[in-house]
Amino acid sequence: MRVVYFILSLALTVGLIIVLNVPLPAGKTKTPRMGYFLSPQKGFWQNAEAADKEFNAAIHASGLKGKVSVYFDERLVPHIYAENDHDANFVQGYLHARFRLWQMDFQTYAAAGRLSEIMGAQGSGSDFLKIDKFFRRLGMVYAAENSLKQMESDPESKAAADAYTAGVNAYISALDEKDYPLEYKMLDYKPEQWTNLKTALLLKYMSYDLAAYEQDFEMTNARSIFTAKQFEKLYPYGQDSLDPIVPKGTVFAKAGLVVKKPLNADSVYFTFNADTTKSQAYNPKPDPANGSNNWAVSGIKTASGKPILCNDPHLGLNLPSLWYEVQISTPGNNVYGVGLPGAPNVIIGFNDNVAFGFTNSGRDVRDYYEITFKDSTMQQYLYNGEWQNTTFRDEVIKVKGAVADTEHIAMTVWGPVMYDKNYPNILKDGKAYACRWKAHDPSDELKTFGKLDKAKGYDDYVDAISTFSCPAQNMIFASKSGDIAIRQQGSFPAKWRRQGDFLMPGNDSSYRWQGIIGDSFNITLHNPTYGFVSSANQYPYDTTYPYYIGGSNPPYRGIIINRNLTQMENITPEDMQRLQTNNYNIFAEMAKPVLLKYTDETALTDTERTLFETYKSWNLRNDIDEKGATIFAVWVDSIMAEMYDDELSQSPLPMPQPVQSTMLESILKDSSYVFADNINTPQKETIKDIVTAAFKKATTELNIAEKTGKLAWGKFKDSGIRHLLRIPAFSRLHLPIGGGNHIINATKQFHGPSWRMVVHLNDKTEAYGVYPGGQSGNPGSKYYDTFVDYWASGKYYMLSIISEAEISKQKGLKGKMTFSNS
């Protein structure tokens, strides 16, 4: 009997341990290994950081060449003092890993199409296998490998990447399972060794985010529905209201490279409305709102007589934040700013002599070519009348808890065949398309950031940015010597008008990108007489520019920034902070007269009229308490639907949405705008009918918002910063912050200014900055979201380059780390 008790009891014990040591199914996800997760010695409790923790350590690492000291200031920003660049990069890698390991690792899993490996094929409402397949077929790993080769062929870039990787791995190698970041414990996997390829993948992820937007399939679909004339009206090239980065009226040189439209383009490519191009398919798009503002004013506009540079990149807002703030001091150079965990260098910041920043160019550098395979083996494809051999990339996607999936990707002269019979495109036409993407080409972005961090003046800036290829950026610059400058820099294919807006024939080399736009055509605006340079993702040039620009370029932020900068005099850094956080809606200002003109007030009911009066008395600011801002936003969406849905629904397949500036500019200049007519009704609707009907329809949503207390713009917009895994408890939701689309403070619901920076290049640099996050990526740290409320309320922290002697005497430091090789 005792034996039975013993065996039963032992079995129960072992059984209990086993159950607590495996992830258990919970709804659509799985629990962590609960015994491990709950163990105060091993599990999540270990990530509950003591509030008074000091971040002290003495690290010995054989890879170091000298000694490095790191002081953490009261916001946990590290100030790194290294004897050489190698050690500075090493320590930057170490610190990124120390504070942001899970995030940087996770982002490279996403970039490499490896999420299924840690998340399983599906979970929490996401189809990870689908996402992974997409990134594999887009050629993300292929692109990263190409860039890695280029990066490693440059001795300085290679040295920087190697040192950085060694620093990350020095941290990872010393980890015990109790030290793993919280998310590893939740998802039950382990950190893997960092590699230079992972750094390259991270940079490619930025290219995906910033230089992968295209609507080629949708545009091709639209081409089959609309006539050429209709198409040009719906999706025009250029804008009336445009205030380009390089001012209108600039006389451009004749194109050095003459781009020839293929001879058969009119019959093969511009096949409007006669083409009978005949969705499970997955076609995620980077957010087209991935934009930014930057500007620099010269001494003639400032109170001090010295330049001020400002930058706020608008990206998806996540926790842990994309950015990590740092000061890096090496002999002869001090640089301060934010960098990307996963890559060395300060990306946006300033040094003792200059300041620099970026906004996205939005140029279209991703096109598709239709491939004609000889047979289903895809081993040969037609190119210039001959059968060419393909090569293959077999991308193996490991899936947690299931068998691996292999993507068999044919490689052509254009690039990877992204869509084929095994991976349908959104038009479901059964055809194969290869993707030609600038990010596939070898490039070395690290080199630019490494040089910018050390730039002493204008010539160094030009030298630093000249090799930058992708994602193309509007690179802004100001120096203590008084220079300001901006240039849209990148490697741009020279295109004929509308080239690549539609799917192109892949069997004909005359549709290739015929060359890269020459460097002299990437115009640098240097010290213009009117005293400022700026960019806000608008077109860089007007349509007299000798090459086709294409792409996605909202005009309004550029207009309001330039209007403000033109008017402002005696500017101080505080003025610039107010401008960066300005909630004035220029789009609403331009729309108001025409909306009032086209609203038939007599057709409104009493409740509709109340809302309309609120709109009329609105001050055109998207501040949190403004109800008029909500009414306007919902109304505009409603107008867009009333105006275009009838035309767009002529095809059951995805169509490109016309943009708001097209609608507004059209009704401003054309009182008999052809798309006002609803093609599904016998009568002919006018703009007045559409605008009024749209208002009436909008009131349904607005009345619900009013009843639930959500008509005020801040409540309606409901901004938040989400954890990368979308875990609400790790996110900061429902933040009181204004702004939005077309507004300088471009804060949308989950998207907006990811870093605000103002640098006054006075004799002693005076800089301010804030990002919506915190220096620690650990949800159990008080430094996880420290800056969020400050950011939301439009405040800034002072950013200072401090000497080691000075900081070592400071009170309130959060710790000191030393690094040496013995």
Added chain:
Amino acid sequence: MKLVVSIILTALLGYAVCLFLPWWGFAVSSFLIGIIIHQKPSKAFAAGFAGLFLLWGFHAYFIDLNNQNLLAPKIADVLGIGSSGALIIITAIVGGLVSAFAALSGSFGRTLIKTQN
């Protein structure tokens, strides 16, 4: 007295063993304590439970205190547990249960060894 000693020993050894073994390492020490310290199976069970309940409970409690109750409410939310207090209790119970059954097994094991002798 034996009960108190075995509770203290369960907690101390449970902590020490887990410095070297995975999270379930304390089950080994609780099992051994069940063999070595002669008690009724019910008392061995109680001592095993109490030892780890106290160890994990207080450890979690003090971590939470130092953390100023920052992470526990977030995890409680993720796991769908009402409050961070409940999370501490659940943590303690999970540790306690594993330890209790390990100690009970040890206690039954001791009687087996004795009979064979």
